[in-house]
Amino acid sequence: MPEHQLDPTKWVDAYSDYLYNYTIVKVNDHEVAQDLISETFLAGLKSAQNFKGEAAERTWLIAILKRKIIDHYRKKNSKKGQAEVHINYNDEDAEGEWLEERVSDPYDRTAEDTMENEELGLAIMKCMDTLSEKHASIFKMKTIDNFDTEAICNEFEITPSNLWVIIHRARTAMAKCLENSWLK
Amino acid sequence: MKFFIPCNEANHTCDKNQYKDASFMELVKLNIHLIYCRACRKYTARNTKLTKLFRRSNVTTMPLDQKMALKERLRQEMSK
Secondary structure, eight states: OOSOOOOHHHHHHHHHHHHHHHHHHHHOOHHHHHHHHHHHHHHHHHTGGGOOSSSOHHHHHHHHHHHHHHHHHHHHHHHHOSOOOOOOOSSGGGTTOOGGGGSOOTTOOHHHHHHHHHHHHHHHHHHGGGSOHHHHHHHHHHHTSOOOHHHHHHHHTOOHHHHHHHHHHHHHHHHHHHHHHHOO | OOOOOOHHHHHHHHHHHTTTOOOHHHHHHHHHHHHHOHHHHHHHHHHHHHHHHHHHHTOOOOOHHHHHHHHHHHHHHHHO
């Protein structure tokens, strides 16, 4: 019996948000991200018999997704023709000057911040796994999608006080999960 | 009108305030509570930080209709 097993019926609920966040930061386009994720799931389904059970489901899906993202960029580049590097000099006199002068400003922290936030987003999504499926979707609707309390209550047929209990437990669990690496 | 509230009520207001759902009076009572309750001060600080983390991370969710469509497609593929 392998350690991990695949259950494709649960994939969308369990992993689509994680994969979505993973893809968005890499392709920067919602539609492309959605396409890549459906391709990933379908490819996963097709090669499910090759799954050896050594890795967790998520890791395995991420591995497929990575290939899909690379393929996406390959296709995009082949349409454009050969990738070329252009260096535009601002004025003629500057031509021939050394590239070292053009390296990024070490005091510019934007790139680093973006990377850190990207990691944070994935960490948040991973911590959602500690919540039950229903609680996770309620928590996401309230916190990420900013739905009204009333709308969520109608959707899940719960009372507002039920909702707040769920939110409270979810927030406590999320804080605990993120504590060591992010909440200091 | 009572100004002193128990901890569970204070935490409830704090949770609501993370979503800007708390009323002005509730916030007044929460802040009075926080003056003398160390445990709730800690809870509030942590909770506020968590909200900031969410805001900073730009996490999104896949649109619901997309998820539904994808589920349906997977179901079809599996029944083949």
